[in-house]
Amino acid sequence: xxxxxxxxxxxxxxxxxxxxxxxxxxxxxxxxxxxxxxxxxxxxxxxxxxxxxxxxxxxxxxxxxxxxxxxxxxxxxxxxxxxxxxxxxxxxxxxxxxxxxxxxxxxxxxxxxxxxxxxxxxxxxxxxxxxxxxxxxxxxxxxxxxxxxxxxxxxxxxxxxxxxxxxxxxxxxxxxxxxxxxxx
Numbered sequence: 001x002x003x004x005x006x007x008x009x010x011x012x013x014x015x016x017x018x019x020x021x022x023x024x025x026x027x028x029x030x031x032x033x034x035x036x037x038x039x040x041x042x043x044x045x046x047x048x049x050x051x052x053x054x055x056x057x058x059x060x061x062x063x064x065x066x067x068x069x070x071x072x073x074x075x076x077x078x079x080x081x082x083x084x085x086x087x088x089x090x091x092x093x094x095x096x097x098x099x100x101x102x103x104x105x106x107x108x109x110x111x112x113x114x115x116x117x118x119x120x121x122x123x124x125x126x127x128x129x130x131x132x133x134x135x136x137x138x139x140x141x142x143x144x145x146x147x148x149x150x151x152x153x154x155x156x157x158x159x160x161x162x163x164x165x166x167x168x169x170x171x172x173x174x175x176x177x178x179x180x181x182x183x184x
Contacts, residue, residue, distance in 0.1 A: 001049065002163045005038050006069055008096065010036055018093055022086060032065075039065040042120055046155055048073050054115040057147070064085060064096035068120065071096070119155045137167035141182065145172070154182040 011032060020028040043049065043066070048056075054075045058066045061079025064087070070077035078097035081087045091097075102171055132140070157180065158164060168174045168182055175181045 005035060005074060006040055007011050007033070007036055010065065010068055010074055018090065022089075028091045032063075035063070036065050036069075038120070039069050041067050041184050042118065042157075043067060043073060044063060046116065046118075048151075050077060051075075051124065055149070056111070056116045056118065059117065059119040060121070061091070061096070064094055066120065067096045084183070090099040098113045099145060111184035114147055114152060116155065117144055123135065132163055134163045137164045141167055141172065148183075153178050154180075156180040156182070165181075 019032075022029065038180055048054070048070060054070075056067065056070050056075050056077040058064075058070075058077065058079040061081055064079050067077035067079045072155065142152070145152075148154065156164070164180065172182045174183075
């Protein structure tokens with residue numbers, strides 16, 4: 001599968017009709033090429049085009065481009081969003097299992113185990129205009145690790161991972177080159 005195939009699978013005539021209905025939310029519609037390309041890049045960085053079937057959770061999935069690509073590659077993928085009902089409309093349109101989930105005290109309330117948990121372009125880690133501190137990241141990571149399968153992987157992209165680095169140091173295996181990868 002190539003990026004062009006992915007784009008055609010996502011940007012259908014029905015998707016374009018949906019886009020016309022919600023042009024006030026231009027970030028995800030008008031920049032769809034950029035967002036689809038970025039989601040494809042993440043899938044390739046995680047070798048999802050080469051891995052056997054995985055169960056994947058994408059935190060803060062937005063329009064669901066990443067889970068959609070995962071499913072096109074043969075994986076079971078779902079996403080979560082904190083708010084914005086428009087995301088649910090688009091997710092349903094693309095047959096992406098995503099819904100608004102409550103997140104309280106850095107805990108995501110989801111049941112089940114995942115092989116891979118992703119979160120790209122994180123914004124939920126900002127609280128009232130400030131970044132999470134190391135303790136807040138630790139609480140989040142413990143919760144996320146509990147949701148991972150035995151050999152599971154967390155993969156994140158954050159703009160300033162300073163406090164995240166403090167939270168993982170000494171607690172988990174990690175790699176901060178490119179995508180932030182954390183595993184048990």
